[in-house]
Amino acid sequence: MSGLLIEHLQLRIGAATPLRDCTLQVRPGEVVGLVGESGSGKSLTALACLGLLPPQTTSSGSIRIGATAVLGAGEALLRGVRGKRLAMIFQNPLSALNPFFSIGRQLLDVVGTHFSEPRPALLARVQRALERVQLGATFMQRYPHQLSGGQLQRAMIAMAIACEPEVLIADEPTTALDVTVQARIMRLLKELTEQGMGLLLISHDLALVSQVAQRVYVMYAGRTVESGATRELMASASHPYTASLLKAQPRLGQLQRRLPVIEGQVLPATDTLPGCVFRARCRRAVEACARQQPPTLQLRAGSLVECHHPILPALQAQELNHV
């Protein structure tokens, strides 16, 4: 088993449980989307994978990269994982790079940390990484302020892939970029997975994720409430939250005057009442939703939904499989 596997991850910080139950998997060569709104716990999930949680956090569940357990691991083990086996890129590349050092120097530092090789071999790795993101060797000498936003994000990606990680986590990698640049970065990320690297793409934008991800997980209030093949999930969502989110997204050429909205507020992270996290805002809520945590159902092969009253594809109502 390789790739990234998160099972029943829960994180508590004081009285709050910002991550209630997250289960997800990224297989080698696979592009997986993790979609949710602000505060749903998607970035916290990423930080947990790298062992970068705030010190007062308590956790349960498991995170594995290959056969290595990451959650609760010591610093020495984490240092060998971060950058080498599991790399991450962030939303704002300018704040993730050091303004005082050239791009080449910063990439060399990262590669030198993980490979004890002579300098020419390390330089070759850096050049190869820059070539893969289509930045020429001249970018080695440049400083962050001399690059455009799209070039900076590519330099960040080069840094992340320079050690050939098994999985790359990209947290809102294009939010700070223009749409035409965004389209290019998305294509680049997808191409990088052709050589076996897994990609976890975190975004608030379902439409963006659907362009590149083979599978998608939807997070709400700290839970992965639905997952499945991208095309199926976009065409017929089973969880009422996913369905509402898809309808609330404005789309080009879809001339509708009023966007359907999701009424109400997200459940606070301090709420410990039983039942479904979406119940208060859900139009399909039934009596059971307030009483107990919804079951995890498999409505189609490869898809899961946590719901008492899911939206069923017409013919499948009879064959619910409890997991």
Added chain:
Amino acid sequence: MSEAVIAVRGLRKSYAGKGGRVQALRGLDFALPPGRSLAIVGESGSGKTTAAMCIAKLAEADAGEVVLSGSDILAANARQTVALRRHFGVVLQNPLTSLDPRVRIWRSVIEPLQVHEPALKGPELRERALAMLARVGLDGAMADRLPHQLSGGQLQRAVIARALILQPRLVILDEPTSALDVSVQAQVLNLLCELRDEFQLSYLFITHNLALVEILAQEVLVMYAGAVVERGPVHQVFARPRHPYTAELLAAVPGQPLEPRLPLANAPAAMQADFTAAEHGCPYRLRCARAQARCTEDAPAPATGPRAASCHFPLGDHEQ
């Protein structure tokens, strides 16, 4: 035809930059009849926010006129400028920085009234604030809170209430929902639609998100490197773009399969626009797959009239 809510003519703005003046705005012209809304779209650096700032006279334009209610605000003195500003409201991208963190919501909302209707007294002011806040969906309890006690969507509602408190006919919206979550964005867009219909508002809607344009506006201007490259009714421009840049923008909107024709290899050089070329050559030529020698030599004719593209080799109907 009734008088335009706003008429902008020949608006220009340049900044000092390395290697010459940067042409941030190379001539903007439009007029909005009452109740019609216009979207200005483009990427970072296209000049869309510069346009909004110059129109609101928050930045000083180099040339041009902005006629509001019969008077040119750019030619007005300080006192006239303040008076003319009551004809439009402004909603910016980040609601948290639009409101004073130490001032209660209802007091922020009445600030325009204190400037323009100084005769109004305390209880009346509060009543006006509460009525407008209720209209945008914020109750009395919200009115007495401080900005940090509200969510992003609630704050943006408060900013909208302030923009409408003087009942202007024009509201300038500069990326009003780009800091909000998808579900909150839907609520704010719906509110803006309702208010537009109820108060017969005209919006000048600045956005990079093409999917929002047809929700709020009937007309669209596409800007690139400070120039208007295409203009027309939204459904016509989006269905049959004539300028290659408009076509590129539309192809990049998420929600459709990634187009393999976006060339990544030459992107670093090709992403650059020519900001300094003052009057000659097309600013988009470095990125344009259709560019020919003529595009470097002559500037294409500006996009004027109700439906136009500023391009020597526009896309024909069969190519779109």
